[in-house]
Amino acid sequence: MSTHAIKLSVNGKAHERSAEARITLADFLRHQLGLTGTHVGCEHGVCGACTVLIDGRTARACLMFAVQAQGREITTVEGLAGAGGKLNVLQQAFHEHHGLQCGFCTPGMLMTLTELLRDNPDPSEAQVRDALTGNLCRCTGYGGIVAAALAAARTTKDT
Amino acid sequence: MKPAPFDYHAPRTLAEATGLLGSLENVKVLAGGQSLVPMMNFRYVIVDHLVDLAQVEGLRGVTVADGTLRIGAMTCQRDLEFSADIETHCPLMRAALGHIGHRQTRNRGTIGGSLVHADPAAELPAVCAAYDATIEIASARGTRDVRFADFAAGFMATAVEPDEIVTAIKLPLWPAGHGDGFHEFARRRGDFAIAGAAVLVEVTNGVVKRAAIALCGIATTPVRLSEGEAALAGKKLDAAAIKAAAVTARSLEPISDIHAGADYRRHLAEVLTRRALTDAASRVGTR
Numbered sequence: 001m002s003t004h005a006i007k008l009s010v011n012g013k014a015h016e017r018s019a020e021a022r023i024t025l026a027d028f029l030r031h032q033l034g035l036t037g038t039h040v041g042c043e044h045g046v047c048g049a050c051t052v053l054i055d056g057r058t059a060r061a062c063l064m065f066a067v068q069a070q071g072r073e074i075t076t077v078e079g080l081a082g083a084g085g086k087l088n089v090l091q092q093a094f095h096e097h098h099g100l101q102c103g104f105c106t107p108g109m110l111m112t113l114t115e116l117l118r119d120n121p122d123p124s125e126a127q128v129r130d131a132l133t134g135n136l137c138r139c140t141g142y143g144g145i146v147a148a149a150l151a152a153a154r155t156t157k158d159t
Numbered sequence: 160m161k162p163a164p165f166d167y168h169a170p171r172t173l174a175e176a177t178g179l180l181g182s183l184e185n186v187k188v189l190a191g192g193q194s195l196v197p198m199m200n201f202r203y204v205i206v207d208h209l210v211d212l213a214q215v216e217g218l219r220g221v222t223v224a225d226g227t228l229r230i231g232a233m234t235c236q237r238d239l240e241f242s243a244d245i246e247t248h249c250p251l252m253r254a255a256l257g258h259i260g261h262r263q264t265r266n267r268g269t270i271g272g273s274l275v276h277a278d279p280a281a282e283l284p285a286v287c288a289a290y291d292a293t294i295e296i297a298s299a300r301g302t303r304d305v306r307f308a309d310f311a312a313g314f315m316a317t318a319v320e321p322d323e324i325v326t327a328i329k330l331p332l333w334p335a336g337h338g339d340g341f342h343e344f345a346r347r348r349g350d351f352a353i354a355g356a357a358v359l360v361e362v363t364n365g366v367v368k369r370a371a372i373a374l375c376g377i378a379t380t381p382v383r384l385s386e387g388e389a390a391l392a393g394k395k396l397d398a399a400a401i402k403a404a405a406v407t408a409r410s411l412e413p414i415s416d417i418h419a420g421a422d423y424r425r426h427l428a429e430v431l432t433r434r435a436l437t438d439a440a441s442r443v444g445t446r
Contacts, residue, residue, distance in 0.1 A: 001164035001165065001166065002165075002166040002167050004167065020164065021164070021165055021166060021167035021209070022161065022162045022163070022164050022165060024161075024162075024196075024200075027161075043160060043161075043200050044197035044200050044201060045193060045196070045197050045264060048261070048263065051263055054266075057237070057266040058262060058263040058266055059263055059266050059267050060193075060263055060264065060267075062196075062200070063192055063193055063196040063197065063264070063267070064192060064196070064267070065167065065192075065196075067167050067169075068189075068192075068211060068213065070169075112262070112263065115262070130348070131262060133261055133347075133348040133349045134260070134261025134262060134263045134264065134349060
């Protein structure tokens with residue numbers, strides 16, 4: 001059982017901690033850094049609740065050990081809102097279009113859609129639904145989430 | 160669940176990595192981790208050591224030379240999906256990649272990892288079977304090339320020894336203008352397929368010069384439908400010839416498990432082969 005010094009950046013802030021090799025990035029973020037916005041659902045890469053951005057690309061934080069994030073830049077749901085906790089365009093659209101109910105899947109949904117809208121600012125509904133195949137929601141039936149993503153794209157285009 | 164304790168190693172060179180694999184007991188290679196880590200979290204897999212290849216130099220990237228497409232084993236599926244070389248030279252792989260898991264897993268999952276994990280329903284092994292790819296394997300004892308037919312050894316088993324690392328996958332390119340088709344059936348988008356078909360066809364002077372039909376989810380390893388391939392040779396690639404090739408799938412004896420019985424898989428093999436060949440026929444000469 002090896003323990004490693006881990007240096008990484010989370011939402012633009014540098015952190016240095018030590019962790020056992022077997023600690024997943026999701027548990028590291030939650031328990032070592034106190035960033036509990038990243039949710040842990042299935043712990044085997046199916047539900048998508050723990051989705052974060054690693055060097056700008058989405059990944060399951062439960063399928064990666066914290067030690068593998070050495071030197072990487074991580075973005076979690078805590079990194080989305082602006083100064084004073086002002087919701088960003090996508091978060092505001094979730095609020096307005098009933099994109100969440102219990103909220104458990106929401107951090108993963110937001111991170112997946114953050115990557116999608118960055119790479120494809122004007123997605124079709126089919127593209128949004130394809131992007132969301134890796135994120136499970138048991139409350140909304142996805143309708144509100146898809147509507148929120150499309151609304152966020154429209155808002156960004158109009159401003 | 161959480162994985163059992165282990166020691167983590169992050170070598171920077173291939174020599175260092177193969178040295179670790181040769182000297183440590185109960186050790187596994189960590190590539191993208193999208194199949195291994197779930198198995199560790201379930202404690203299906205309990206290791207004493209993990210050797211992470213992420214920092215090993217020279218294991219990533221796509222190159223084309225002398226009619227061969229060479230893919231570094233640590234190249235992630237997402238990079239392959241957007242590789243201009245893959246799109247130009249190996250559209251079959253481009254089509255298959257879209258069916259692998261989800262974007263979040265393709266961002267980390269690697270081609271080498273997919274091949275060594277060797278799930279019978281996986282897409283990239285089926286593509287390698289269609290091409291009869293050569294797998295390059297290294298250890299402290301040296302390097303060797305293994306044809307895919309010999310690489311796929313059984314249910315989630317390969318020819319890779321515990322002290323070895325897959326370093327590259329080499330595909331012999333088919334000529335420009337060949338046709339390709341990939342179809343699979345899964346209950347949900349991103350799931351492992353119940354069955355899938357990967358096909359390649361080369362047509363000269365209006366008739367099929369050669370065809371490759373590889374099926375996943377049918378046996379414990381990807382299988383070639385050689386009877387169907389033979390049925391196409393020398394024929395005009397029309398609906399009748401495609402149907403005649405696809406019906407040869409009826410002689411398969413597929414596996415049966417909780418996801419689907421043998422009869423259903425046999426049916427899917429025929430239907431998916433027909434669809435993949437139909438797509439391939441429509442693409443002949445178009446790129």
